[in-house]
Amino acid sequence: MFSDLSAQRDGSSLLRRPASEEQGPVFERSPPDYSLCTARYSVGERSFSRQYAHIYAARLMEMRPLLSDKAKHKWGPDVRIRKLCDLETGEQCCIVGTLFKRMDLQPSILKEISEEHNLLPQPARTKYITEADELVLEDELQRIKLEGKIDRDKCVTGSVIAIYGAEKNDGKFTVEDFCTAGLPSQTPRPALSSDKFVLLASGLGLGSSRADSMLGLQLLVDMVTGQLGDEGEQGGAATISRVLLAGNLLSQSTQDKDASTKPKYLTKKTQAGTVDAIRLLDEMLLQLVASVPVDVMPGQYDPTNYTLPQQPLHRCMFPLSSAYPTLQLVSNPYGATIDGVRFLGTSGQNVCDIRKYSSMESHLEILEETLGLRHLAPTAPDTLGCYPFYHRDPFILEECPHVYFSGNAPAFGSKLVAGSDGQEVLLVTVPDFSSTQTACLVNLRTLQCEPVSFSAFSADEDEESEMNISH
Numbered sequence: 001m002f003s004d005l006s007a008q009r010d011g012s013s014l015l016r017r018p019a020s021e022e023q024g025p026v027f028e029r030s031p032p033d034y035s036l037c038t039a040r041y042s043v044g045e046r047s048f049s050r051q052y053a054h055i056y057a058a059r060l061m062e063m064r065p066l067l068s069d070k071a072k073h074k075w076g077p078d079v080r081i082r083k084l085c086d087l088e089t090g091e092q093c094c095i096v097g098t099l100f101k102r103m104d105l106q107p108s109i110l111k112e113i114s115e116e117h118n119l120l121p122q123p124a125r126t127k128y129i130t131e132a133d134e135l136v137l138e139d140e141l142q143r144i145k146l147e148g149k150i151d152r153d154k155c156v157t158g159s160v161i162a163i164y165g166a167e168k169n170d171g172k173f174t175v176e177d178f179c180t181a182g183l184p185s186q187t188p189r190p191a192l193s194s195d196k197f198v199l200l201a202s203g204l205g206l207g208s209s210r211a212d213s214m215l216g217l218q219l220l221v222d223m224v225t226g227q228l229g230d231e232g233e234q235g236g237a238a239t240i241s242r243v244l245l246a247g248n249l250l251s252q253s254t255q256d257k258d259a260s261t262k263p264k265y266l267t268k269k270t271q272a273g274t275v276d277a278i279r280l281l282d283e284m285l286l287q288l289v290a291s292v293p294v295d296v297m298p299g300q301y302d303p304t305n306y307t308l309p310q311q312p313l314h315r316c317m318f319p320l321s322s323a324y325p326t327l328q329l330v331s332n333p334y335g336a337t338i339d340g341v342r343f344l345g346t347s348g349q350n351v352c353d354i355r356k357y358s359s360m361e362s363h364l365e366i367l368e369e370t371l372g373l374r375h376l377a378p379t380a381p382d383t384l385g386c387y388p389f390y391h392r393d394p395f396i397l398e399e400c401p402h403v404y405f406s407g408n409a410p411a412f413g414s415k416l417v418a419g420s421d422g423q424e425v426l427l428v429t430v431p432d433f434s435s436t437q438t439a440c441l442v443n444l445r446t447l448q449c450e451p452v453s454f455s456a457f458s459a460d461e462d463e464e465s466e467m468n469i470s471h
Contacts, residue, residue, distance in 0.1 A: 025231060027238035029292060032196065032444075034242070036328070037335035037342075040394040041309035043387050050388045052381045056158070057140065059375075059393040060098050063160040066181045066374070067096045071162040074179050079164070084142035087167050095173070097137040099159045101152075101357065103128055106383070128357055129153050137163060137173065148175035153359035154369075158378035181374035183419035186400035190340035192445040197239050198338055199224060199441055199452075202246035202299070202347065202407030205434030206284070207254040207277030216437040216454040221284060223452070225291040240441070242338055243292055246407030246430050247299025247347025250277045254301065274303055278317050285321035293326040297334050299347040299408065307385035308349065308377060309333055309394065333376055333395070341444045344397075345405035345428075350377035352408075353384040363429040364413040367406055371397070371417070371425065401425060403442055408432045412440060414449040 068081055071094045080093040087093070105128040135146040135155060146152075148165060165176040201220065205213055222228040226237045254274045288294045298304040298313050305311055312329035315322040330336075333346045351366045357379060360366050370376060376395040380386035400423045409429035417425050426447050431438045438453045 025235075027226060027235050029238045030196075030241065031293070032241040032339045033337075034293070035337040036330065037337060038331045038333075041331045041333055041335075043309065043311060046387075048388060050390055052386075052388050054391075055381060055386070055389045055393055056098055058389065058391060059158075059396065060096075060139065060160055062393065062396055063181060063374070064096045067160065067162040067179070070179050070181060071096070071164070075164055075177070084137075084139050084144055087144070087173075089167050089169060092164075092166050094162055094164045095137060095139075096162045097139045097160070099155050099157060099161060100136040100138055100143065101155060101157045102134040102136060103130070103357065104132055105130055106357070126356065127359075129359060137161075145172045146175055147172050150175045150178055151359075156354050156358050156379050157382045158380065159373050159375070160378075161373075180372045182372060183421070183423045183425070184374060184397050184400045185421065186402070186419070186423040186425075187342065189402050189424070189447070192339060194445065195239055196241045196339060196444040197441045198341075198343070198403075198444060199240050199243045199439055200246060200405060200407075200428065200430045201243070201433050201439040202409075202430045203248040203432030203434050204245065204281070204284075205251040205432070206249060206280050207274065208251035208434060213434045213437070217284065217433065219454040220433075220439055220452075221287050223454075225287060240292060241444070243288060243294045244334070244343070245294065245296050246334070246345060246405065247297045247332055248301050248408050248432070249281050249296070249299065250274055250301050250303075251434065252301050278303070282318045282320045285318060285327060286324075289321050289324040289326040293328065295328045295330050295334065295336065297330055297332045297347055297407070299332065300349055307387050308346075308380055309387065310347075335401075339444050341403060341447070342399065342401040343403045343405070344376075344401035345403075345430075346376065346407065348406050348408035348430075350379070350384060351406045351429075353377075353379050357383060362413070363406055363409040364415055364427055367404060367427045367429065368415070368417060371404060371427070402447065403428065405430055411436065412438055412451040414440075416447065 071079055071081060075094060082093045082095055084095060105125065133152060135150065135152050136143050137146055161178050161180055163175045163178045165174045167173050204217060219228065223237060224240055224243060226234040254277050285294060296313060298310045302313065304313055310332040312331050315329060318327065321327050335344045351363050354360065354366050360369065370378065374397045376397065377384055377386065380395065381388065400419065403426045405428040407430045409431050412431045413429040415427045417427060424447065426449060428440055428442065428449050430440055433439060437455060438451050440449055441452055442449045
């Protein structure tokens with residue numbers, strides 16, 4: 001992406017004669033207009049004594065008016081919208097409710113403790129769907145089994161939808177059509193006069209034993225801070241107005257699950273694997289925040305709460321980089337407005353969980369599906385850890401973002417989708433950096449995304465190995 005800028009500069013090459021006295025050019029990085037929008041994901045008073053049924057009730061109450069309007073727009077203003085308690089056999093009507101997917105292979109705590117009773121433990125699976133799964137729609141009072149024209153394998157528990165059809169004599173509801181809430185309204189994106197970029201990276205995996213991952217990470221830091229490449233590349237790096245690190249900053253290998261069960265005398269002189277990894281992260285952030293504003297999101301393997309929404313990492317863990325005002329520790333999910341462009345995304349737990357319990361494989365497809373459902377994490381709190389919210393569901397999308405991303409994906413992907421009311425959303429799956437050595441650059445002016453890959457030494461032949469940066 002920056003190669004075009006490099007080619008436009010006369011004599012801009014690393015092979016030219018170095019200047020003896022003259023100082024090189026200074027590239028100013030223009031700070032963006034930035035507004036953090038994560039207040040809805042802040043958990044104040046933590047109380048886990050409530051039942052999780054309240055969050056489902058709040059989700060349905062808020063989504064029902066939206067889906068009722070959507071149903072009238074799709075099936076006509078005269079469509080009958082019923083509750084389950086008012087259903088009449090054979091009547092063509094519409095019902096708004098929450099999907100529940102009954103799955104035989106879904107993990108449960110009883111199966112997890114089966115080893116204590118000398119039972120055969122459940123095998124590890126990547127998918128939990130089978131042909132025997134059943135779809136159920138429920139509202140505040142009742143539930144009913146679904147059949148007909150609805151993709152059972154693609155649906156997930158917690159999705160609020162509107163279905164159209166009739167109840168048959170066998171007590172099941174035959175679905176003829178269904179609809180989701182669709183994209184919410186969107187604030188128009190301002191027209192920028194020049195290119196500005198936001199760099200997205202996730203899955204840094206610090207604390208692992210992979211040396212090539214550390215080399216690629218240092219190349220990324222040097223590229224962003226302008227210490228890599230010729231004047232053209234440095235001028236292009238100055239257009240990166242912000243860096244966003246989307247979770248899993250530490251490696252999974254730093255999680256020692258056996259430490260809590262070991263006797264104290266065995267762990268007295270040992271320290272957690274996260275200590276050195278956090279120190280390394282602080283030193284890496286110090287290089288970045290001295291040059292560019294950085295937002296840091298927590299992830300699955302980072303030292304914060306497990307349940308969504310994950311709260312920001314504590315500043316005391318970063319004694320070096322926290323001295324800079326350019327370091328912003330944010331929550332997961334994350335929302336912000338950068339130069340008028342609305343960003344919204346997660347560290348990937350919601351997408352990975354939906355992938356396990358549905359037939360969808362592509363992270364990009366799942367992102368588009370959640371955008372259509374108007375909900376960030378429909379499977380929470382059923383199969384995804386979530387705080388038991390009482391009066392509201394903060395994961396409902398009230399405003400349509402311009403950039404909607406998910407971190408720690410197996411590969412990079414981007415797609416520009418358009419809504420029925422003129423919404424334009426860039427979907428981005430940010431790849432896991434420790435395994436792919438790839439980050440993403442989002443152009444705020446054109447709303448285009450491009451991967452930036454940092455290839456380290458090849459494992460085949462050390463003498464002929466190359467170190468490339470491609471974008």
